[in-house]
Amino acid sequence: MNKINYGIEQIAVYLPEQREAGERLLRAGVLSPKEWAELQAQRITSVPIEQERSTLQIMELTLDQLFARGQLQPQKVKYMIAPYLYYSFPYSFDIFRYLRQRYELTDTTCFAVQGLLCSDFLMGLQIAWKLLRNGREADSRAIILSVERCLLDDQRYGGSAFLTGDASVACVIGQGPQHDQILACKNHIDIRTIPAEKFRKKEDSIQDYAFFINLATTLHHSLREAGVKLEDVKLFLPNNTTPSTWLGLAKLLRVPPSRFFTEGHQLIGHMNNCDLLLNYDLACQRGLLASGDVYVMLSLGNGGGVGCAVCRKG
Amino acid sequence: MQSVARDSLYLSMPVTHRQYVAERSLNSYEYKLYQHIRTLYGFDPGNHEPSLAPVFFHDEPCLLAEALYEKTQFSTKVDYLLCCYKTYQLTKKVSAPLAILKSLGLKNVQAFALHNIGVLSPLMAIEWTLATDSTALVVCLEQIYDYQESQTAGYPKADALAMFQLSSAPGPLEICGYDWTLFPGLPGEDDERQLSALTCQLIEQQLQQSRLDRKEITIIAHLHSDAFLYALQRQFPHVYVRADRYNLLTADPFYSLEEYYGQEKKDKEYILLTFADQAAGVGCILLRDCAVERRETR
Numbered sequence: 034m035n036k037i038n039y040g041i042e043q044i045a046v047y048l049p050e051q052r053e054a055g056e057r058l059l060r061a062g063v064l065s066p067k068e069w070a071e072l073q074a075q076r077i078t079s080v081p082i083e084q085e086r087s088t089l090q091i092m093e094l095t096l097d098q099l100f101a102r103g104q105l106q107p108q109k110v111k112y113m114i115a116p117y118l119y120y121s122f123p124y125s126f127d128i129f130r131y132l133r134q135r136y137e138l139t140d141t142t143c144f145a146v147q148g149l150l151c152s153d154f155l156m157g158l159q160i161a162w163k164l165l166r167n168g169r170e171a172d173s174r175a176i177i178l179s180v181e182r183c184l185l186d187d188q189r190y191g192g193s194a195f196l197t198g199d200a201s202v203a204c205v206i207g208q209g210p211q212h213d214q215i216l217a218c219k220n221h222i223d224i225r226t227i228p229a230e231k232f233r234k235k236e237d238s239i240q241d242y243a244f245f246i247n248l249a250t251t252l253h254h255s256l257r258e259a260g261v262k263l264e265d266v267k268l269f270l271p272n273n274t275t276p277s278t279w280l281g282l283a284k285l286l287r288v289p290p291s292r293f294f295t296e297g298h299q300l301i302g303h304m305n306n307c308d309l310l311l312n313y314d315l316a317c318q319r320g321l322l323a324s325g326d327v328y329v330m331l332s333l334g335n336g337g338g339v340g341c342a343v344c345r346k347g
Numbered sequence: 348m349q350s351v352a353r354d355s356l357y358l359s360m361p362v363t364h365r366q367y368v369a370e371r372s373l374n375s376y377e378y379k380l381y382q383h384i385r386t387l388y389g390f391d392p393g394n395h396e397p398s399l400a401p402v403f404f405h406d407e408p409c410l411l412a413e414a415l416y417e418k419t420q421f422s423t424k425v426d427y428l429l430c431c432y433k434t435y436q437l438t439k440k441v442s443a444p445l446a447i448l449k450s451l452g453l454k455n456v457q458a459f460a461l462h463n464i465g466v467l468s469p470l471m472a473i474e475w476t477l478a479t480d481s482t483a484l485v486v487c488l489e490q491i492y493d494y495q496e497s498q499t500a501g502y503p504k505a506d507a508l509a510m511f512q513l514s515s516a517p518g519p520l521e522i523c524g525y526d527w528t529l530f531p532g533l534p535g536e537d538d539e540r541q542l543s544a545l546t547c548q549l550i551e552q553q554l555q556q557s558r559l560d561r562k563e564i565t566i567i568a569h570l571h572s573d574a575f576l577y578a579l580q581r582q583f584p585h586v587y588v589r590a591d592r593y594n595l596l597t598a599d600p601f602y603s604l605e606e607y608y609g610q611e612k613k614d615k616e617y618i619l620l621t622f623a624d625q626a627a628g629v630g631c632i633l634l635r636d637c638a639v640e641r642r643e644t645r
Contacts, residue, residue, distance in 0.1 A: 115463060120380060123388050124435050127534065127626040129463065134533050142529065144471050145463035148430060148444030156459050160475065167478035184383055187376075220457055227449040231376075231441050336441040 039165050040212035041344065042174070043105070045098035046314050047091055047201040048301065052079040053189070055196060063186045071193030080189070080198030080302030088121040088182050089128055093135065095178065095201040100136055105174065105205055107136050112164055112175040113143040116157030118150050118305040121182035141176075151272055152220065152332040154179055154306040155340025159218040161206045174207040179306040194275045195303040202310035211347040216259030216327070218342040221251045226337025244337055248282050251339045252331065259327075259343040263288065266343075267326035268316060272308035273298040274333055282331075294321065308332070322346045349474075350524045350556065356477060357518030358634060360608060361601035364408070364415050364508040367401035373492055377437035381492060390495075402497045402505035402593065408488035409436055409443040411508055413450040421512050426481035428458035431468035433596040433624070434489045434496070434504075436460075447486055456484075465627025466569070466596045470527050473513060473632070482514040487598035499594065500539070501572025501625070507598035509605075520618070520634040524553060527622070527630035538625050542571065543578030546621055546629045550583065553619060553633050561585075565615040567603045569623040570594050585615065597622075600632075614639065 055078055059069045072078070083091055099105050113129065122128050129143035146157045154177070161175035180201040183189050189197045206215075226243045256263060269292055271279045276295040283290045297312040304311060309330045316322055324346055332340040404411055409430075428451075430436075430444045440446035444458035461468040461475070469487060476483045489507040497503045512518070528545050530538065546569075554561060565585045568576050571594055580586045589603045600620035607613070616639040622630035 120377070120384060120435055123381075123384055123390065124433055124463070125390075125626060126388055127463075127465065130530060130534060130626070133529070139531065142471075142527070143464065144461055144468060146459055147462060148442045148458060148460040150442060153459070156457075163478050164474065184387070185380055188380070220459075222445065222448065222456075222458055224449045224452065224454060227445045228441055230439060336445045338445070 038208050038214060039162055039206055040214040040347065042205040042207045042209040042212040043099060043102065044204040044310050044314060045095050045202065046311055047095040048311065049081045049083040049199055051082055051084060053082040053198070054079045058186060058189060061186050063190050068193040072196065076299050077196055077302070080196040081200065083182065083199040088180055089131060091182070091201045092128070092132065092178060092180050095203045096132065096136060099176065099203055099205060104209065107138050108140055109172055109174045110138050110141045110176055111168060111173040112161060113138065113141050113178060114157045114161050114175060115143070115145040115178050115180070116153035116306050117145065117147065117179050117181060118153060119181055119183060119188060121180065121184055149220065149222065149338030149340070150334035150336055151274065151305050152334030152338035152340040154309050155218065155330060155332050155342055156220050158342055159220055162215050162218050165206060171208065174205055176203055176205055178203040181305040181307050191303055195273060195298060198302040198304055200304040200307040200311060202307045204310060213347045214345045216261060216343040216345060217255040219251055219255045219258070221247055221339045223247050223337055228336060231335070241337070244278065244333060245282055245285050247337065247339045248331065248333060249285055251341045252329065255341040255343050261327050261343055265327055266292065266329050268321055268328045269293045270309060270312045270316060270328055270330045271295065272332040273301065273303040273312070278333060349526055351477065351522050354517070354521070355515055356473070356522040357514055357516065358520040358522055359421060359512040359518050361509050361511040361605050362415055362419050363598065363602050363605050364404065364411050366404065367505065368403050368405050369401045371403035371405060373437060375437050375439040378492060381435065381437055400503065402491055402503060404506040404508070407438050408490050408506055408508045409438055409440060409446045412447045412486055412510065415508060415510055416451050419510065421484060422482065422514070422516070423453070424482065425453065425456055425484045425512065426479070427475070427483040428453060428456050429472040429475065429483050429485045430458070430460040431472055431485060431487045431597045432460065432462050432489055433466050434491065436488060436490055437492060443488065465624030466599065466622050467527050467624060467627055467630045468597055470525055470622070470630045470632070473522065473525050476513040480515070482512065482516070484510065484512055486510050487601060489596045489598055501575065502570050502592050502594040505593040505595060507595035507602065509598035509601035511601060517637070519637055521637055522632060523557060523635050524633040525631065526553065527628060529628035534626065539572070539574065542623050542625055542629060543575050546623055547578065547582050549629055549631050550619060550621070553631060557633060559617055563615065564617040564619055565613065567600050567607060567618060567620045569599050569621045571623040571625070575623055
């Protein structure tokens, strides 16, 4: 049993090339003229969307990247965990059976994680991390595979806060050389922040004082477990909900806002549970993380689910 | 078999919701989305006459959890609320786990759902509870959206809601082991036959590893189909079959277990719950009845 040193060995992201303009959502009545104007003021005008491929195909395009590198042995993959928000295939279609067959994942148990909405990804990460740490084989791996796909126009609705596109991401959790070590991973839900119904309207508040307290508390608990000080965190990678949430958190924590990477919100859109790896990929492309840097993934979901992972770049 | 160390994990007696109605309509946004998904994947909505079979709860399963929980004497000191389902929970609430968590008023409890593994997610709940050395309240809930969704080649599906606790604190049923086998290869015509063959194989492995004889164990059959039941009954002498003949998916073995213990006193020390899913695979949980004197067979 190896309790330490599991981390993110590699990642793969799939973003469609085609983008959908907000004007069409305006014409379809999904966005109001005021909401559209407010999105434009934030330079949010379009999001990547998938029009040609099925959900299974975009999952395959993501996993193909992991297996094409030749470092991942299928027989070592013990779990494949899929955190996602939007249903995009029927429950009766066993999508994982196709994936297990295609990638020869003969000893892999696949299941989905849901319920925390846009915070499911870090719950999936925590599950993979804990299950591997409790396992008997030190060289086992887990794949976390997220796919977010809007099949109806109003699923792209984020009021004047964001637009939602389509994407798929994956990462491998293991103990390979040069992986990003996961130092701590925690999730928290506060029953006071759970709304009576789903948020569907602009006038529904998505800023709640308790959200900030829960985010800060979960972050502090995670940092303590990781043995890392707040000032040692090089970069915070939040999900692409509303930048004002993260800037508000930066203020509460007395951390310079520049340490919160919020560009993904405008560049990519809010891809629910794909945000964190998409943002991590963007941050790496921009050279914002060097070997040894500590970074923190943070997510807040509708309903108030908070996730936090403290990692050290490999 | 994943064996569980002695005295390390116990299952409470499950409780279930059993009030069914013949008609119930869904009007949530998620139902609209799911109808679209069914069309995309070529599921013919057909032109079925509405069934008078009582397969629906009067409300969403997640909204009935509070009333069911009030009937229990479960410990409120739980670490996790784990929702298990095969059928997506098309709820008007923010999500089924969060709606249940809020309605039960469970503070400092992490909730999430495990699914997309057919009917086998309760086994993932055991896996998680053992990995985290925690106490979990497990809610297996199934939602049948309409008559079309109820129909299968085997027994019809029905709404379901079962609740139980997994804890290291001594309880009525000790979990001795659990295991699952996922179907190899792509879906095929042979799946139905393989289902019973794989289940029998899994049971035999459990018996062998636990050094138990077939006569010493009661097998709780998943109500999948007549063929599945006959296959189990041909091979094992004590197979308990619930009378209703509905497939309650992830909750099915727990409905049977509750019913089994509602009958006259049982003298078998070991009980084996079976899980059978034609798309995903098969699973089982080996239980020891703590009320029966231990025979040191393990």
